[in-house]
Amino acid sequence: MSISVLLLLAVPAVGIGAAYGVLQLTALVSSTRESRRTLLVSECFSGLPTVVVAPQQWDMSPEDIRLMAARRGYQEVPPPAPHALAFRRAPAAVSQPTYCSDEQAHARMAxxxxxxxxxxxxxxEIGGTVADVAALAGRHGARILRQYGDHLDPVLLLGTRQVGSLRELVPETYRAPLRSKAKVMARVGINLTATLVAAVVVTVGAVSSDLWIFAMAPVLILPDLAAFLLFTARDSTTERMTRLLMEFDGRSRVPIVKRHFRLDRLAILDVATEFGYMYSTFWNQRRPTTRWYEEWLTFEPRTPAIAP
Incomplete structure (x- = not known):
């Protein structure tokens, strides 16, 4: 094989490798930061009446902590020490934004x-504030039964009857799709297959000296992109929440890929808590083929976990 062909192969490979390394380093930094935020919310802003937080302990800026507190419905109060921040749970005192009304969403809700x-x-989705949604639900004989996640835009459960366990909301005949972990494994299999085929294509091209065959290699990322789009949730919030509820089935370890449900991370934390699970780890992996993030949250049962 000529030196020019080797250079033709080496230069893109080095460039791709360097870019991938930078992307993974960026993802690692982002993952560490988001993991601290998630752990802070899980341990401090999870319903406690008062909270005292030391920014140095969490390696977070005071502004970042104040933002997370507001998203959980906490109001800042005078701290007991100069280098600490103190908050009290006061959802009514933390103002919520007013969203534009959507008549089609009203019809879907009804x-x-x-x-x-x-x-x-x-x-x-529907417009207005939480109070507006409650008033709208009342006109249909329903009321707010649960409120999860971000105080500024929470996930609300509206119902016409009281609900004891969230399991009651999963129909007995509901056919669950692939679990979050199974989707990850399926995509890994697709990636490995595409990589092996790409290696064969490159090898054949190098041996035959037919450079045109290298143009086929980029096409092999299409299966990965197709899997990404296929496993990205696009249906209603009710369907996505139903699938999320089914994930917490008593297993000793529950991995959740946020993109599979397209729900607020804080809402996922609240649902896990109600099922007796606690937050364990967080990983934020950048996908170089799509420039989007894969946010992974892992939960482990408390003692004991709530059985399905």
Whole structure:
């Protein structure tokens, strides 16, 4: 093989390797930061009436801590020490944004309440504030039964009857799709297969000296992109929440890929807590083929976990 062909292969390979390394380093830094935020919320802003936080202990800026506190409905109060921050749980004192109203979303809400007796939604979907959503639900004989996640845009459960366990919201005949972990394994299999085929294509091209065959290699990323799009949630909040509820089935370790559910991370934390799970780890992996993030959250049961 000529030196020019080797250079033709080496230069892109080095460039791709360097870019991948930078992307992974960026993801590692981001993952560490997001892991601290998630752990802070899990341990401090999880319903406690008062919280005292030392920014140095969490290696976070005071502004970042104040933002997370506001997202959980906490109001800042005078701290007991100069280098600490103190908060009290006061959802009514933390103002919420008003979202634009969507008449089509109102119709969908009414239809789901009529067919299921409950519906999951967020104020940003339907418009107004939480109080506006409660008033709208009241006109359909429903009320807010649960409120999870970000105080500024929470995931709300509206229902026409009282709900004891969230398991009651999963129909017995509901056919669950692939779990979050199974989707990850399926995509890994697709990636490995595409990589092996790409290696064969490159080898054949190098041996035959037919440079045109190298043009086929980029096409092999299409299966990975197709899997990414296929496993990205696009259906209603009710369907996505139903699938999330089914993940917490008593297993000793529950991995959740946020993109599979397209739900607020704080809402996922709250659902896990209600099922007796606690936050364990967080990983934020950048996908160089798509420039999007894969946010992984892992949960482990408390003692004992709630069985399905």
């Amino acid at each position: 239809a789901e309440l009529g067919s299921r007796g409950f519906v999951w939604l967020t104020p940003s």
